[in-house]
Amino acid sequence: MAGVYKAVKVTDNVYWVGAIDWNLRDFHGYTTKRGSTYNAYLILADKITLVDTVKAPFKDEMMQRIASVIDPADITYIVSNHSEMDHTGCLAETMEAVKPEKVFASIMGAKILQEHFSFSQEITPLKDGETLSLGNRTLSFMETRMLHWPDSMFSYLAEEELLFSQDAFGMHLATAERFDDEIDPAILYFEAAYYYANILLPYSALITKLLEKVAASGLTFKFIAPDHGPIWRTDRETIIKSYAGWAAQKPTNKAVVAYGTMWHSTEKMAGAICEGLKEGGAHAILMNMDAFHRSDIIYELLEAGALIVGSPTLNNNMLPIVADVMTYLKGLKPQNLIGAAFGSYGWSGEAARQVQEILKDMKVELVEEPIRAKNVPNEDVLAQCHALGKTIAEKLKA
Ligand code: FEO
Numbered sequence: 001m002a003g004v005y006k007a008v009k010v011t012d013n014v015y016w017v018g019a020i021d022w023n024l025r026d027f028h029g030y031t032t033k034r035g036s037t038y039n040a041y042l043i044l045a046d047k048i049t050l051v052d053t054v055k056a057p058f059k060d061e062m063m064q065r066i067a068s069v070i071d072p073a074d075i076t077y078i079v080s081n082h083s084e085m086d087h088t089g090c091l092a093e094t095m096e097a098v099k100p101e102k103v104f105a106s107i108m109g110a111k112i113l114q115e116h117f118s119f120s121q122e123i124t125p126l127k128d129g130e131t132l133s134l135g136n137r138t139l140s141f142m143e144t145r146m147l148h149w150p151d152s153m154f155s156y157l158a159e160e161e162l163l164f165s166q167d168a169f170g171m172h173l174a175t176a177e178r179f180d181d182e183i184d185p186a187i188l189y190f191e192a193a194y195y196y197a198n199i200l201l202p203y204s205a206l207i208t209k210l211l212e213k214v215a216a217s218g219l220t221f222k223f224i225a226p227d228h229g230p231i232w233r234t235d236r237e238t239i240i241k242s243y244a245g246w247a248a249q250k251p252t253n254k255a256v257v258a259y260g261t262m263w264h265s266t267e268k269m270a271g272a273i274c275e276g277l278k279e280g281g282a283h284a285i286l287m288n289m290d291a292f293h294r295s296d297i298i299y300e301l302l303e304a305g306a307l308i309v310g311s312p313t314l315n316n317n318m319l320p321i322v323a324d325v326m327t328y329l330k331g332l333k334p335q336n337l338i339g340a341a342f343g344s345y346g347w348s349g350e351a352a353r354q355v356q357e358i359l360k361d362m363k364v365e366l367v368e369e370p371i372r373a374k375n376v377p378n379e380d381v382l383a384q385c386h387a388l389g390k391t392i393a394e395k396l397k398a
Contacts, residue, residue, distance in 0.1 A: 049139070054086075
């Protein structure tokens with residue numbers, strides 16, 4: 001299978017054989033402005049092993065990259081670290097083409113793969129801590145449940161000190177370059193944080209435990225090879241430390257004021273809150289939900305201390321854009337926030353209280369009851385909004 005797509009050497013015995021999706025712009029509601037990659041890896045051991053595959057439309061690209069190094073029929077094992085379809089969409093076709101002796105996944109992974117694809121070939125389950133001999137190389141496995149699905153696991157290639165980390169330490173970033181040191185660090189760490197906020201944030205407590213488990217294992221890493229974005233071969237310590245920091249979710253003095261607006265009344269309230277926050281010494285971020293994507297808002301919340309949300313009332317409800325954003329934020333479970341709700345209305349005025357209920361569900365510590373403005377906020381209401389901003393800023397300092 002000759003072709004233009006070539007494998008990229010990671011070590012003498014490991015090659016990247018994934019695919020670059022330059023055009024991906026949405027991943028389940030997460031805006032992926034810079035596309036993504038689906039990383040698969042080939043281990044040239046006595047028993048040649050393919051670690052993960054790619055999203056279905058990219059199978060030919062992956063197979064060409066594999067064929068640039070070996071005959072794909074020489075693959076003995078396939079290891080699936082994560083069952084989500086961006087890594088398994090072409091697994092059935094790959095198994096058909098390669099006819100591997102065995103396909104491995106975690107115990108949960110083997111079950112999920114069968115539920116999704118009903119393979120005729122049995123998937124061999126691997127226990128947490130189990131090792132697999134590839135002849136002259138050894139892979140060991142560590143369950144990483146909920147990072148990002150219940151099936152997820154890490155695979156560690158001891159002889160190369162290389163961790164295949166599937167979704168963890170990844171990012172949605174399409175580049176021709178394959179390694180961290182080849183990419184502008186500002187882009188690299190922005191996209192890593194953006195990915196953490198939009199994918200991994202709800203699992204932060206598990207990530208803290210996993211990082212402790214990895215540290216206790218004494219494993220050393222020369223390479224961290226995720227399933228999305230570049231391979232970490234230089235800045236491994238920094239990305240691990242960044243994960244520890246993001247997972248801890250320590251509140252900062254940053255306050256996010258996010259709002260929807262119809263005729264700018266709620267916007268005026270948001271502006272007054274923002275001014276109060278600034279005057280009180282907080283780092284205020286004002287985000288009109290029509291101008292900022294939900295993914296941008298959760299990114300700003302990753303290292304924040306307060307969330308203040310406004311909505312006008314439309315047909316006895318919050319504005320649809322506010323419901324969209326709040327559903328997304330609630331699902332991603334940001335922790336350790338203080339906040340409040342506000343909003344304008346013409347006659348019934350339910351929205352601010354509805355927003356407050358969602359903030360309560362999110363365990364945001366409410367500083368005060370919602371501020372509401374009938375039709376247009378008058379000077380008294382704007383003063384209340386300003387005071388709310390100052391109060392929140394003072395609490396963030398404390
Ligand atoms: Fe990249 Fe959870 O899949």
